[in-house]
Amino acid sequence: MLMTLPWLAGGCDVFLADNPRQCEKNPGACGADERCSRVTNACVKVPAVLRQPSRSSTIALSEDDSRVVMVNPEDGSISVFRSPEDTLVARVPVGGEPSSVVLHPDRRTGFVANRADAQVVRVRGLDGAAPQVDARVDVGAEPTGLALSPSGALLFVAEWAEDRITVIDTEFMRPVKTLPLRAPRALAVTNSGDLRDDDEVLVAPEFYGVPVGEEASNRGRTGKVRLYSLATLAEIGAVDLSPLSIIESGIGAEAAANQLAAVAVQGRRFHVTALAASPEGPLSATQMVAPALYIGEIDGAKEVQDGAGTVGLVDKINNAGIAAGKRLFLADPSDVVFVPGKADVAYIVARGADAVQRLEIDQVRDEIRIGSTVNKQIDLRPDAGPACPGPTGMAVVSPERAYLNCWLDRSLGVVDLRLQRLSAVVRSAELPQDPAQRGRQAFYSARGALSTEARSSCASCHPDGLSDGITWSFPTGPRQTPALDGTFSHGQVRKQRALGWTATADEVHDFESVLRAASGGAGLIMKDRCGGAQRVDLAQSGLEAPGARESQGAACTSWNDIEAYLQGLRPPRGRRGLDPALVAAGRAVFEGKGQCQVCHGGAGFTVSRLFYTPGAASTALLRDTVDFRRPAAWPESWNLHNGKQMALQPKEADGGQAIGPLQLACAIRNVGTFGELFIERTVTGGRAQGRGGYNVPALYGLSLGAPYLHHRQARTLEDLFSREEFLAHGRAGAANFLGDASAAADRRALIAFLLSIDAGTSEIGVPAGFDEGCKTSN
Numbered sequence: 001m002l003m004t005l006p007w008l009a010g011g012c013d014v015f016l017a018d019n020p021r022q023c024e025k026n027p028g029a030c031g032a033d034e035r036c037s038r039v040t041n042a043c044v045k046v047p048a049v050l051r052q053p054s055r056s057s058t059i060a061l062s063e064d065d066s067r068v069v070m071v072n073p074e075d076g077s078i079s080v081f082r083s084p085e086d087t088l089v090a091r092v093p094v095g096g097e098p099s100s101v102v103l104h105p106d107r108r109t110g111f112v113a114n115r116a117d118a119q120v121v122r123v124r125g126l127d128g129a130a131p132q133v134d135a136r137v138d139v140g141a142e143p144t145g146l147a148l149s150p151s152g153a154l155l156f157v158a159e160w161a162e163d164r165i166t167v168i169d170t171e172f173m174r175p176v177k178t179l180p181l182r183a184p185r186a187l188a189v190t191n192s193g194d195l196r197d198d199d200e201v202l203v204a205p206e207f208y209g210v211p212v213g214e215e216a217s218n219r220g221r222t223g224k225v226r227l228y229s230l231a232t233l234a235e236i237g238a239v240d241l242s243p244l245s246i247i248e249s250g251i252g253a254e255a256a257a258n259q260l261a262a263v264a265v266q267g268r269r270f271h272v273t274a275l276a277a278s279p280e281g282p283l284s285a286t287q288m289v290a291p292a293l294y295i296g297e298i299d300g301a302k303e304v305q306d307g308a309g310t311v312g313l314v315d316k317i318n319n320a321g322i323a324a325g326k327r328l329f330l331a332d333p334s335d336v337v338f339v340p341g342k343a344d345v346a347y348i349v350a351r352g353a354d355a356v357q358r359l360e361i362d363q364v365r366d367e368i369r370i371g372s373t374v375n376k377q378i379d380l381r382p383d384a385g386p387a388c389p390g391p392t393g394m395a396v397v398s399p400e401r402a403y404l405n406c407w408l409d410r411s412l413g414v415v416d417l418r419l420q421r422l423s424a425v426v427r428s429a430e431l432p433q434d435p436a437q438r439g440r441q442a443f444y445s446a447r448g449a450l451s452t453e454a455r456s457s458c459a460s461c462h463p464d465g466l467s468d469g470i471t472w473s474f475p476t477g478p479r480q481t482p483a484l485d486g487t488f489s490h491g492q493v494r495k496q497r498a499l500g501w502t503a504t505a506d507e508v509h510d511f512e513s514v515l516r517a518a519s520g521g522a523g524l525i526m527k528d529r530c531g532g533a534q535r536v537d538l539a540q541s542g543l544e545a546p547g548a549r550e551s552q553g554a555a556c557t558s559w560n561d562i563e564a565y566l567q568g569l570r571p572p573r574g575r576r577g578l579d580p581a582l583v584a585a586g587r588a589v590f591e592g593k594g595q596c597q598v599c600h601g602g603a604g605f606t607v608s609r610l611f612y613t614p615g616a617a618s619t620a621l622l623r624d625t626v627d628f629r630r631p632a633a634w635p636e637s638w639n640l641h642n643g644k645q646m647a648l649q650p651k652e653a654d655g656g657q658a659i660g661p662l663q664l665a666c667a668i669r670n671v672g673t674f675g676e677l678f679i680e681r682t683v684t685g686g687r688a689q690g691r692g693g694y695n696v697p698a699l700y701g702l703s704l705g706a707p708y709l710h711h712r713q714a715r716t717l718e719d720l721f722s723r724e725e726f727l728a729h730g731r732a733g734a735a736n737f738l739g740d741a742s743a744a745a746d747r748r749a750l751i752a753f754l755l756s757i758d759a760g761t762s763e764i765g766v767p768a769g770f771d772e773g774c775k776t777s778n
Ligand code: HEC
Pocket: 288, 443, 456, 457, 458, 459, 460, 461, 462, 472, 474, 476, 479, 480, 481, 482, 483, 484, 486, 487, 497, 498, 499, 500, 501, 502, 504, 508, 511, 512, 514, 515, 518, 519, 562
């Protein structure tokens, strides 16, 4: 049936009624966008096709190079600039959080994915002075990437939180098919250069590496890139991307493919950026994440591993002869793009590092070289001159000129590729100077006090403020990166929860310790003055660090800013494609047969909450004076604390040994999820904290939360609510839940409800007696 779809035909003659010239023997009779038809001996219009393979980016160039369009996510608009003058022509409101833009071969039409609205819009008139949205189509949750077929007839939408790609007919703006896969983030389509679409291939990396083997292992993920035929819209192959070896990674450890954020096609090869992860530890700036470019062959569907194949970028930079301290280790690769007409020259954009890396991919000499004859790297935040912080996308006009979306500064960056430097920036959208914006700038940056040599940012583990899906070996045990959208609730009541999987922190500021260890930056908590060289000694962290907020000093607000950013962090939209009746049934199971709300009730779908003002005084009070007693409503097994409000995990919980660090007793619930001996170890090999229970997580964004639990042993929600080893958790509120004849139906409905939860879902109250135990006086 699909073989006969009209938009796949391509190349048919379109008669120009007003132009019946006899062109066969009359060269030059036809216009630039026409050709002579052998059938009719008349000039016919050549359907326009894209010159390059299409790919997802936050910035795009029109086919005639006269317009540059970039998205302004916080502003709900796109900006249209004239090139090469670099003047703003128009700012077009498009909808909530535009994330990706592609332009049609007709030179006037564009498509924008709006993440917050879960919509794709068509913008017309991009060649004129007043472009406008002329059509909208609803798509799945969190559309993050777009790509077009060469003729522009088909638009592909990567729906990150819906686990699928939607194919849209661009003429009618109607979905024609959906393709299931996990968390696609960016897309690319091949372009053979002819007028047909049906010989092309859609290339779709899954953002998260697929879990293999053990968690908290440097080989624990395999990258996955899926290939689809445009003729049949069916999958024709999948490419596995293997872990980088110790040598390839450049960080002295193997590193597994993860965070496949951008993709470009050149010829019959695809090029995917990754931030490979080395979670075994020790947690150190130089041995944590490894930016890489994975290269694969479309025909034969396999990774290319020779000298011109997959490359770890840290290793290349290590060997490039750049002075220590001047190197930029490309934290958080956000885009990859080839220079038109130069098949072997690519640029990688690194959002955290504020850098662009030039690569020569030399298949003849079987090697990849970095840098150019002018310099080794393009620093977008040099000591002097214009700056482009947080670049998210790049569009290359020619070997001489390119543009960047400087997201954190809301401006357009102009790059002079002859001189290999940023030559100018032009404001694209208003740049507010509120705390949340400053916090965003700090959270996504790997420069200055935030990291040495631009190795990593907060977003290296918390992409979009969420989770990288990795279980890190931390000082307290195996710890999956929590999505930070649940740190503060987002419903009617705003609250902060106790922090960390075992409730070992009470201030966002406490994660200064992670910043210093993982990013290697000087940190943000300084003596006397902000940005000073003398940092406050945080020998201890978390609850034991007396008042991290107080320690940062009144004048320094960087951590307050990060906190403000996290307070406003939007949880991903719930799945859009769910059956509403099933979701309603699942909600009834959640609060009825499941009694989940005894722990997952209240603001943010967690009972966990901060119940005092953190600081040295309250730490002393809660640690030394105020008693914790298990409320009568709680089963005994939930919590074995019987001392103070801030205490070590009690010795009764695990082999007669109290285990630190201090935790907030009233936030802990034991649901039998402590794993086996070999899993539950700290980074130094000691016994992990957690046998006594965990801090109840928020339930936002679960479609992006797999695998689940603190150690990510539950690969799917299906596993979490059916595998025997996890059922103690599922039955913690109701002993016989999922034990009767309707278990399968209840599970299906429950999972549908869980996948629907977002900031707009009405919360369910905690029953009386279950939210007791947190006290500030005896
Ligand atoms: C190595 C990866 C990594 C990096 C880099 C990282 N984090 Fe985290 N983050 C984690 C893990 C793992 C946890 C869970 C820790 C625990 O449970 O004890 C966590 C927990 C948190 C929490 C507690 C959330 C909650 O609701 O419990 C906050 C807040 C946080 N991180 C903020 C940050 C900030 C801000 C930065 C940058 C300065 C940062 N993180 C950098 C991995 C990371």
